[in-house]
Amino acid sequence: MCRNWLTCSGYETKQQSEVRNLTFIILFFLLQIPVLGQQIKKPVGSFAQDTAKLGQLLQYTLVHQHAATQEVILPDSNFNFTPFEFVAKTYFPTSTTAGISTDSAVYTLRTFETLPIQQLSMPVYILHESDTMRVFADADAVIVQQLVTELQEPLLIKDNTKLAAVEQRFNWPLLLVYIVAGLVFVSLVWFIFGQAIIRKYKLYRLRKDHLYFASRYNSHLDRFVKSGSSQSMEKAVSLWKNYLTKLERSAINSFTTKEIVEYYHDDEDVNTALRTCDKAIYGNAAAEADTETKQALSMLRRFAKSRYKTQREMIRNAKTA
Known part of the structure; x- marks a missing residue:
């Protein structure tokens, strides 16, 4: 028979067990402190x-x-x-x-x-x-180290207004912007006025070539009138053929007289002038600058000028592509 109710209920045994466990935990922690101190060193x-x-x-x-x-x-x-x-x-x-x-x-x-x-x-x-x-x-x-030991009141200020030399650097980004802007501007101008610029240039070259031809042709004609030499006439006819070759973009300078006449659809002035010049050059028919040969050379000059005007009008009237 149990005399004490607490002992019989088991309460005292449970309390003693908890105290015992707590004691073991404290002892274990205290024993681990030296071990941790040995394992972890200070840096x-x-x-x-x-x-x-x-x-x-x-x-x-x-x-x-x-x-x-x-x-x-x-x-x-x-x-x-x-x-x-x-x-x-x-x-x-x-x-x-x-x-x-x-x-x-x-x-x-x-x-x-x-x-x-x-x-x-x-x-x-x-x-x-x-x-x-x-x-x-x-x-x-x-x-x-304290470099300043005493402070003056008020503090002295030393002025230095001398400009320091700074190395000049080229602004490459700005140059790139200018290049891009220039290309855009040129492209825009070409898109709007490109065909007009091409026509102006062609007309300029056409007029320049014609003036050059006329100057040299007149020089040969003047020599022929003064000397009556068939060589001056031959040079004038050769210059005329080369000019029309460039003007018409066709190999006229390699054509015969008959082929040239056919190329220009049997033009009467071309036919008459070339045959008269051929007779004077190859047949030695002109010992001097007679009226017929001078007229033939003048006809060739007028024909070249008319072809120049025709080409000029064709370029002016060309439609914008």
Whole structure:
């Protein structure tokens, strides 16, 4: 028979069990603290120099040795380096010897703070499953050299109004804009006035060629009138054929007299003038510049001028393509 109700209900046994479990947990945690302290070492961080000037670049080295099985991350540029400013970082690959890995990095920093002594302590991040542990290195300090010991009131301002020489650079983007704009403008002008420009040019060349022909033809004609030489007549007829060859875009200078007459649809003036000139040149029928031969050369000149006018009208009346 149970004399105590609490003992009989089992309440006292349950309470003692919970106390015992809590005691075991506390003892286990206390025993793990030295073990964790042995496994995780502090990183070592130090500046490469003890003194620095404002804005001067400083080298800060962070080294951490750990078990090869641990995953460690060193801070990057997002870390708060106050009172220093981050400039660059040089990272060295992890080296492992006898199960101990070494991670190291060199940070280039600078400061613009005027505090005489400035300290920095950087951590390493140890990843363990879903948790992250930060372990900081002991703080290292640098002494900032104070270059200004006394301030004058009011401050003296030194003027420097001398212009500094600046290297002249060619504006390539602007040149490209001008080139593109020029091409667009030329294309637009050609699209609108292209055919008119072509006609003007053809008329210019046509008139220039005719004036050149007329000048040389008249020169040969004058020599023939003065000397009565058949060579001057032959040169005049040859010049006439070459001119019409270029004007008509046909090989007239290789045609015979009969073929030339047929080409111009049995034109009476051409037929009469060429046959008279052939008789004078090849038949030695003209010992001097008689009226018939001079008239024949004049007929050839008038015919060439009429063909020039015909070509000119054809170009003027050409429809825009």
